[in-house]
Amino acid sequence: MYLILKKEYLNETVIRMEVEAPLVARKALAGQFVILRADEKGERIPLTVAACDRVRGSVTIIFQVVGGATMSLARKEEGEYIQDFVGPLGNPSQVEGLRNVAVIGGGVGCAIALPIAARLHELGARVTSVVGFRSKELVILEKEFRALSDAFYMTTDDGSYGERGNVCIPLARLLEGGERFDAVFTIGPLVMMKFVAKTTEPYRIHTVASMNPIMIDGTGMCGCCRLTVGGKRVFACVDGPEFDAHLIDFDEAIGRSRTYLQFEQEARERHCNLFKGGNRNG
Amino acid sequence: MVNGQLTKCPMPIQDPKERIHNFGEVALGYDEETAVREAERCLHCKNAPCMQGCPVGVHIPDFLRLTAERRFDEAYAAIRQTSSLPAVCGRVCPQETQCEGSCVRGRKGEAVAIGRIERFLADRHHKGGENSALPPRNGHRVAIVGSGPAGLACAGDLAALGYEVTVYEALHLTGGVLVYGIPEFRLPKSVVQREVDGLRARGVQIITNAVVGKAFTIGELLGEMGYEAVFLGTGAGLPNFMNIPGENAKGVFSANEYLTRINLMKAYEEGSETPVFRARRVAVVGGGNVAMDAARCARRLGAETFIVYRRGEEELPARREEVLHAKEEGIVFRTLTNPLEILTDGEGNVVGMKCIRMELGAADASGRRRPIPVPQSEFEFEVDCVIMALGTSPNPLMARATEGLEVKPRGEIIADESGQTSLEGVFAGGDAVTGSATVILAMGAGKRAARAIDRYIQGK
Numbered sequence: 001m002y003l004i005l006k007k008e009y010l011n012e013t014v015i016r017m018e019v020e021a022p023l024v025a026r027k028a029l030a031g032q033f034v035i036l037r038a039d040e041k042g043e044r045i046p047l048t049v050a051a052c053d054r055v056r057g058s059v060t061i062i063f064q065v066v067g068g069a070t071m072s073l074a075r076k077e078e079g080e081y082i083q084d085f086v087g088p089l090g091n092p093s094q095v096e097g098l099r100n101v102a103v104i105g106g107g108v109g110c111a112i113a114l115p116i117a118a119r120l121h122e123l124g125a126r127v128t129s130v131v132g133f134r135s136k137e138l139v140i141l142e143k144e145f146r147a148l149s150d151a152f153y154m155t156t157d158d159g160s161y162g163e164r165g166n167v168c169i170p171l172a173r174l175l176e177g178g179e180r181f182d183a184v185f186t187i188g189p190l191v192m193m194k195f196v197a198k199t200t201e202p203y204r205i206h207t208v209a210s211m212n213p214i215m216i217d218g219t220g221m222c223g224c225c226r227l228t229v230g231g232k233r234v235f236a237c238v239d240g241p242e243f244d245a246h247l248i249d250f251d252e253a254i255g256r257s258r259t260y261l262q263f264e265q266e267a268r269e270r271h272c273n274l275f276k277g278g279n280r281n282g
Numbered sequence: 283m284v285n286g287q288l289t290k291c292p293m294p295i296q297d298p299k300e301r302i303h304n305f306g307e308v309a310l311g312y313d314e315e316t317a318v319r320e321a322e323r324c325l326h327c328k329n330a331p332c333m334q335g336c337p338v339g340v341h342i343p344d345f346l347r348l349t350a351e352r353r354f355d356e357a358y359a360a361i362r363q364t365s366s367l368p369a370v371c372g373r374v375c376p377q378e379t380q381c382e383g384s385c386v387r388g389r390k391g392e393a394v395a396i397g398r399i400e401r402f403l404a405d406r407h408h409k410g411g412e413n414s415a416l417p418p419r420n421g422h423r424v425a426i427v428g429s430g431p432a433g434l435a436c437a438g439d440l441a442a443l444g445y446e447v448t449v450y451e452a453l454h455l456t457g458g459v460l461v462y463g464i465p466e467f468r469l470p471k472s473v474v475q476r477e478v479d480g481l482r483a484r485g486v487q488i489i490t491n492a493v494v495g496k497a498f499t500i501g502e503l504l505g506e507m508g509y510e511a512v513f514l515g516t517g518a519g520l521p522n523f524m525n526i527p528g529e530n531a532k533g534v535f536s537a538n539e540y541l542t543r544i545n546l547m548k549a550y551e552e553g554s555e556t557p558v559f560r561a562r563r564v565a566v567v568g569g570g571n572v573a574m575d576a577a578r579c580a581r582r583l584g585a586e587t588f589i590v591y592r593r594g595e596e597e598l599p600a601r602r603e604e605v606l607h608a609k610e611e612g613i614v615f616r617t618l619t620n621p622l623e624i625l626t627d628g629e630g631n632v633v634g635m636k637c638i639r640m641e642l643g644a645a646d647a648s649g650r651r652r653p654i655p656v657p658q659s660e661f662e663f664e665v666d667c668v669i670m671a672l673g674t675s676p677n678p679l680m681a682r683a684t685e686g687l688e689v690k691p692r693g694e695i696i697a698d699e700s701g702q703t704s705l706e707g708v709f710a711g712g713d714a715v716t717g718s719a720t721v722i723l724a725m726g727a728g729k730r731a732a733r734a735i736d737r738y739i740q741g742k
Contacts, residue, residue: 023497037454043547043555044454068555084454086491216542216556219452219493220677221462221519223536233523233530238679252530255630259532263557 001081002036005058010140013065014108015074016050022057024049024087030115031093031210031242034059035218037084038076043069046215048112048241049088059087062111062140068267089218090241093208095119098182102128102174103149104167104196106188110141112210113187121148128181129153130170132192136161167192168199175203183208186245190257194250201246209245211236213257228252285322288391293398298610302581305466305550308607309373309398314352317402321349323394327386332396335384338364338726342381342396349399358407361400366435367725369408369473372401374464374571375722376601408476416485420444422739425509427494427680430458431721432515432712434477435728436735441484443736448509449481450492455546458517459713460721462546463538465575467582468604471545495683504707510742511707511735514695515728518713519677523670524567528624533559533632537568537576537671544579561585561667565635567621568671569593574604576669577613585667587613592620592640592653618642620653622660624668634664674718692717701731702738709735 006018024034033048051060065074076082093116095101101120105113110131120127129149133139135158146152153170154162163170167188180203186196187210200207216222218237225236230247234240294310295301301308312320324346332342341360348357361368377383377397385393422445426433429451437447455461457474482488494500503509521536523529540558543549549558564580566573569591580587589608591598595617598605609615618640625634639659642651676693688696688704694717701709711727713719 023492027497039555041548041551041553041555043557072555084491086452086454086493088496089493216539216547217453217462217519219519219679221521222539222542223521223523224539226523226530228530233525235520238520238677238682252630255532256530259559260557267555267557 001083002085004076004078004080004082005056007076007078010062011138014062014111014138014140015065016060016062016111017073017076018053018058018060019082019085020057021059021085021087024059024085025052025054025057028052028059028088029092030095030119032088032090033212033218033241034061034085034087035089035215036061036073036082036086038069038072039083042072042083044084044216044218045069046089046212046218046237048210048212050111050115059085062108064108067264071268086218090237091239093119093185093210093242095123095125098123098125100126100128100180100182102130102171102181102184104171104184104186104188105129105131105145106167106192107133107138108140109188109192109210110145113185114141114144116185116187117145118148126150128174128179130155130167132156132167132188133161134158166195168195171196172199175200175205181205185210190250190254193245194254197245197248197250207245208242209248211241211243211248211253213253214259283322284325285319287323290323290392290395290398291316291320293395295607298607298612301467302611305582307470308467309603311405312398312402314354314402314406317349317399318352320395321346321399323387324350325386331384331386332381332394335381337380337720337722338729340364340381340400345403346394346396346399349403354403354406358403361403364729365722365725366438366729367431367477367721368400369404370431370460370469370477371722371725372397372399372404373469373473374601374720376720378602380722417442417444419446419485422446423448423509424511424513424735424739425450425494425503425507426513426515428452428458428515428517428712428714429456429478429488430515430517430712430724431460432517432714432724432728432731433458433513434481435725436513436515436711436732437486437728438481438484439729439732440735441481441486443732445736445739446485448487448489450494451488451490452493453546454490456488456490458515462542463572463575465541465545465579467578468575493679495680500684500687500705500708510739511709513701513728513731513735514680514703514708514710514714515712515724516677516680516710516714517724518674518718520675520693521670522672522675524621524672526621526623528626528632529670531624531626531632532630533561533667534624535559535667535669537566537572537669538674540576540669541572541579544583550583558583559667561665563665564588564667564669565590565621565663565665566669566671567591568673569598569600569617570671570673571600571604572673573671574600574608576671578604578608578611580667580669581611581613588665589613589615589617590619590621590635590637591615591617593650594618594642597642597650618653620655621668625662632666632668634662635668636660636662674713676714676717680714699730700734701727702734707738
């Protein structure tokens with residue numbers, strides 16, 4: 001059992017939780033993930049490590065309430081326990097040696113983009129952050145991104161905050177203006193990452209996407225997280241989760257991510273009333 | 283007195299019409315009288331061919347004689363001399379190619395039902411409760427990685443020798459393939475739990491949610507964590523695929539994924555948050571026990587189910603009983619059939635499978651007749667789900683995380699007969715070394731490694 005040390009809402013549906021997990025905290029690096037199970041009947045879900053405190057022995061996760069499993073997790077309060085919490089899994093982000101990097105985050109993906117940006121900043125790289133949300137009330141982690149970015153761009157789909165449109169617009173403008181990043185990291189919805197990859201491709205800028213497919217064990221056993229990258233089958237859990245975005249078959253990944261869509265919808269309906277009754281901090 | 287009956291005493295089973303609607307155990311087990319009568323069929327051959335057929339050399343004639351004499355506790359003890367998991371092996375061993383395959387009674391009639399009697403003795407013993415005294419500790423510590431059959435067997439034997447043993451398991455439950463792979467209807471999880479509880483009672487510490495190679499390395503286990511030896515029983519987890527078009531469509535699963543959702547996550551139970559794909563017509567590709575398990579699960583979830591296998595019925599590698607049970611449950615076998623492509627609709631959902639008929643040619647390296655495609659025999663058939671049960675390869679995680687650990691090209695850890703790997707103090711056994719094989723071979727490897735670890739530590 002893993003104690004929830006802290007819980008706060010970053011927006012209506014995105015929650016940040018600090019969890020006591022010394023075994024994971026000891027080794028976790030930016031880009032790696034954990035698999036957790038909220039309760040005895042819970043689903044095993046992968047979540048990327050948003051931060052970790054080796055002294056406190058804690059790991060911070062940020063997640064959006066989307067289906068049954070995240071709803072159960074959202075109902076947990078500070079002082080309560082998560083049933084299972086295992087990691088760190090996957091490979092850390094390859095950030096060494098990079099001098100000038102763009103980090104492109106979309107929606108709750110910004111939670112994963114932030115530790116990568118932080119690590120780059122720590123290593124002395126010039127960090128350009130481009131973060132996008134659907135609208136102003138969904139914006140998360142703006143302060144944190146600004147604090148470690150040498151340049152910062154905000155977009156919203158509806159124009160209610162920052163620039164109107166998606167993250168590819170400022171990115172394309174920067175590239176057209178002659179900006180040449182050593183690498184671009186992109187984390188967000190699959191469709192967004194696909195278009196970020198398309199935007200950087202003509203400039204042959206090394207672009208890395210962090211993939212978050214459906215997983216069960218996270219150690220290479222279930223084969224559920226398989227992707228096609230450069231025509232070859234890979235497993236996101238042991239070979240990734242980060243891959244060369246120019247080689248990923250995003251359309252296939254989008255299809256596979258919808259395998260249990262109907263089940264998720266039903267779970268949402270089942271949980272809906274329970275969730276409304278839940279308490280909220282922050 | 284020898285019971286001259288030519289056939290095995292029948293095993294009571296759940297009616298197929300009933301059992302396709304539940305996950306309860308199919309074979310219900312012998313009672314005392316039946317076990318005794320069956321044991322009396324043994325001829326007590328001098329050379330005991332059954333024992334030679336057993337990968338771990340269980341003292342079969344002894345335990346059969348003791349059973350016939352109703353000395354059940356002693357009979358159980360005779361099995362335990364060489365086997366750690368009788369309740370499991372009695373249920374899942376391929377007896378027809380091992381002990382029972384060598385039984386003289388099988389030449390004219392049926393072999394003695396050795397597996398069923400083994401199961402009876404183990405279940406009877408466990409009903410009485412475990413009362414094993416803690417052996418005196420010898421002050422040495424050993425870490426076991428993986429809690430499948432190899433790891434459990436190794437842990438049990440080392441604990442019996444007085445070692446302080448810690449088992450690290452990546453999943454949230456203990457048992458490895460026994461809990462995520464083999465379904466409840468073939469191996470109830472309570473049976474596995476009993477074995478695990480028995481180990482705990484003998485002082486073995488089990489730590490779940492701990493991925494060795496990630497949370498800590500083998501170097502750390504042998505260094506600051508203070509273990510003198512490590513046993514790797516990490517299994518063969520990585521699923522194989524066919525590399526045919528459409529394999530990543532929605533509705534195509536590895537058998538591992540499908541079975542894990544059902545067995546480990548109990549996705550079929552009311553209230554489980556884990557989804558499982560509800561299909562109408564399922565094709566399971568493969569002919570081994572895992573294929574049978576997946577097909578029988580799909581059937582229980584209400585699907586019309588097919589086994590698609592490229593060789594003939596004779597060549598099916600699954601236990602004969604599983605094939606029989608699958609057929610009783612209405613699973614249709616399409617043997618001599620090989621998939622060429624998985625067909626999808628515009629949205630990437632599986633709508634069918636394109637296959638080709640096969641015929642058998644000359645024997646190949648495995649001794650089985652090689653399947654050859656019949657020209658122009660392609661055909662399509664409609665399914666909305668395909669499950670790939672084509673075997674597994676060892677998990678790459680451990681080798682990638684461990685410098686100096688030598689593996690074969692497909693990832694099998696290189697170890698000698700005793701389990702010694704390329705690293706000092708590091709032993710390995712089971713599917714991690716051999717590629718996917720059987721529970722009993724893994725258990726045997728775990729036991730051999732336990733002896734080797736004991737020699738290694740005592741010799742230091």
